[in-house]
Amino acid sequence: MSAIIEIDRLSFRYPGAERDSLRNVCLTIEEGDFVAVIGGNGSGKTTLCKTLNGLVPHYWEGDFAGEVRVDGVDTYESSVASLSSTVGYVYQDFQNQLVRPRVRDEVEFGPTNFGMADYAERAQQAMEMLGIAHLADRFVWQLSGGQAHLTALASVLAMRPRIIVVDEPVAEVDPAGAHALYERLTELNQVHGITVIVIEHHAEFIAQYAKSVVLMDDGAPVWHLPAPQAAARAAELASHGIPAPQIVAACEGLDLAAAPRTVDEAAAVLRTAGARQRDSWAADAAAGSASQPTVAGTNPASTEGDTHRPVAVASAVSHGYRSVAGDLLPVLSGVDLTIRAGDRVALVGGNGAGKSTLMRLLCGLQVPRGGSVTLDGIDTKKSSATKLAEHAAYLFQRPEQMFLKDSIRADVRLFPAGRGRDEADALVDRVLDRVRLSDFADRDGRTLSGGQQRRATLAIGLAMTPSLLLADEPTASLDVASRDSVIAMLDELSGAIAAAVVATHDMHLVAEWATRVIVLGGGGVLADVTPLELFSSDSLLEGAHVVPPQITALGRALGIEPAPLSVSQWREAVALADASEPVEVRA
Structure with missing residues (x-):
């Protein structure tokens, strides 16, 4: 394979920022790879990927140094428009890339603009691949968040680019649809040879689908490794806020040749290791103490x-x-x-x-x-x-919609002060302390990280005392x-x-x-x-388009009654006999 993306000594700083968002990045991605870019919020994942289609620095201007080459083209010397036929990008704020009135219009938009005679066929095929053909005549403003996300991806697929970048593929997509989406991305990668790059936080998808993993921290790659080697660095990943998938945690302590990538693999490993249900768990279940989540x-x-x-x-x-x-x-x-x-x-x-x-x-x-x-x-x-x-307080799906003032303190104070409540300032101080945002009280909410924004919206809701x-x-x-x-x-x-x-x-x-x-x-x-009743019913799971947590599915596969809802419950429920020899996980 040859390199399709080459990044050499890349640094970038947004206007007004005190430090670089990307720092001396050197990275090579081979054509046909399926890459998961991982790391905590604010580690530089999205900024890095926006250099691949020229959004950085042509749209997001700033101090840019180094070189990014995509299919041999220097993105600094190119343009977003010319790069779009090579790099398809589904953004984290995907709603903003929907520009046409109906779903069919949106998916046909790119191929039509590039003068492709088969634009209608391309659009139909893309919609069918993602299971949204029935939405073709629906107006985009009528779509749910998940449907809009799939529409944005379909519009990219219709272009049949050589590289597809998806920022948070499963955001706002129902769990069953999330696995189907990854299966489609895998098909594009394996059958059509498209290089796929995903920005992802869910370790279970990374372990199951990615070929290689780039770990970002503080604006630079820590490493770029094949997925099995990346999965083996569980402690290092955990230190970066990316704990191991639940099925890997369930096998902790076993001498494994490789970490399991699916529930079926983990179940086979644990059967070999002599996993059994603890008597105490059965007794607790009979008493009803295990029927609800332990929180x-x-x-x-x-x-x-x-x-x-x-x-x-x-x-x-x-x-x-x-x-x-x-x-x-x-x-x-x-x-x-x-x-x-x-x-x-x-x-x-x-x-x-x-x-x-x-x-x-x-x-x-x-x-x-x-x-x-x-x-x-x-x-x-x-x-x-x-x-x-x-x-009642309603917290919007997109936190930025709740920021109306120039500081978090002002946003949180808006409701109680507007109602003329006594000691509004004292209430605001208590709420900010409760959500651990006192140190950020004077920051504009739109400049906070994703996790901080979520906490800020909770503060706004709490100050309403609903x-x-x-x-x-x-x-x-x-x-x-x-x-x-x-x-x-x-x-x-x-x-x-x-x-x-x-x-x-x-x-x-x-x-x-x-x-x-x-x-x-x-x-x-x-x-x-209850959660347990949902995850124990195949018919309900299918009707709800839900996939249970890995640890719950693993418990069901091994006949644990009731199935655990968390890793901590798993450890309470299951005893492992020492395997007589190392257990090999087959791909």
């Missing part, structure tokens, strides 16, 4: 005297949106749902199932076309969204350390709010935080269950 920091007294009171009630709720032609496109139909004090609810379901719509209805940002919603006993049709904001907190994809696009921080933060809020609802595709969040899961599909509620 540190829960404050069961947070709703004492208030337990189980209805906080929000949806009765026979139906809702939909008008198309430009005036047709009503239904999203929800006849939904009955009660959120009670003490509930920690995860809304799950496939892309377009209505999760975000339901949350906006529950908090009164929208009112249902049919049926009713009451919030703290108030009919949302009979009260303004401004008044209802005193009872009964009900609703968060839309609160862990999307976060590295593992930031994701775990947000999960812990949500856990800690149990003493400050009556109930919380999150819409999520993050099954770790579901397993480790939620006590109740609402599965949406077909316009209604398919199930109202």
Whole structure:
């Protein structure tokens, strides 16, 4: 193989920045590779990849030094337009790259602009590959976040570039669709020889699909290694905030020739090693103590005297949106749902199932076309969204949409000060301290890292002192350390709010935080269950477009009852006999 990307002594600094975002980067990527670029938020992953299609430095100007060559072309001497036929890029803020009114128009846009006679065939093939052909005539503003992400990728695939870069491939895509998306990227790589580069935080996808891994830290590659060698550096990866996949953690202590890459491989290894269910786990399960997630920091007294009171009630709720032609496109139909004090609810379901719509209805940002919603006993049709904001806080899917002022302190203070609440400044100080952002209080929220932005939106919501907190994809696009921080933060809020609802595709969040899961599909509620009940039902998993956490799937494969929901539960549930000889993992 020959090199298709050559980077030599590359450095880059954004205007006004105090230090370089990229520092003396030297990197070579061979044609036909499938590369995962990993590292914590702010390590330089996205900036590095934006040099490959010329966005840095032609769009994002700054101090640029060194050389980037793509298929022999110096990107500094080229242009974004000319590079786009070689490098297809799906951005982290993919919504901003959708420029045409309908899905079909969007996917045809690139090939049409380049004068390709088979533009319609290319677009149809790309949409079918990603399972969105049925959305071809849908307007892009009608799409869910996951559907919009797939549309952006389809528009890139229609160009059939030699290199595809995808920043956070599974962001806002339902778990089943995430694996299907990686399978499609693998097919493009193996069958069509396209070089694939992904910026990824999910170790399980890296281990299963990548051929090589680039670890970034502080603006430079730490190393670029074949995937098996990268996986073997578990301790080093963990020190960079990238813990091993759950199936690798489950095999800790075994003398393995190579780390397992799939649940099936891990199950085979553990059977050979004599894995068995602990008697104590079976006894705990019989007593019911293992039926719910074990969550540190829960404050069961947070709703004492208030337990189980209805906080929000949806009765026979139906809702939909008008198309430009005036047709009503239904999203929800006849939904009955009660959120009670003490509930920690995860809304799950496939892309377009209505999760975000339901949350906006529950908090009164929208009112249902049919049926009713009451919030703290108030009919949302009979009260303004401004008044209802005193009872419910809705945290948007994109944190930057919640930053209206020039500092986090001002954003957090906006609601309580606007309501004339006494000691608003003291409240703001307490909230900022609670979310560990006191040191960043005077920073503009748009300049913070992804994890800090999520914490800032939680602060804005907390300062509203709501009964009900609703968060839309609160862990999307976060590295593992930031994701775990947000999960812990949500856990800690149990003493400050009556109930919380999150819409999520993050099954770790579901397993480790939620006590109740609402599965949406077909316009209604398919199930109202515990996390364990969801992950134990094949029919529910299929209907919800959900894939259980690796550790839960591994427990089921080995017949562990009940299946563990976290690595810590796995260690409580499973005993390992010493294998008589090293266990070989076959690729």
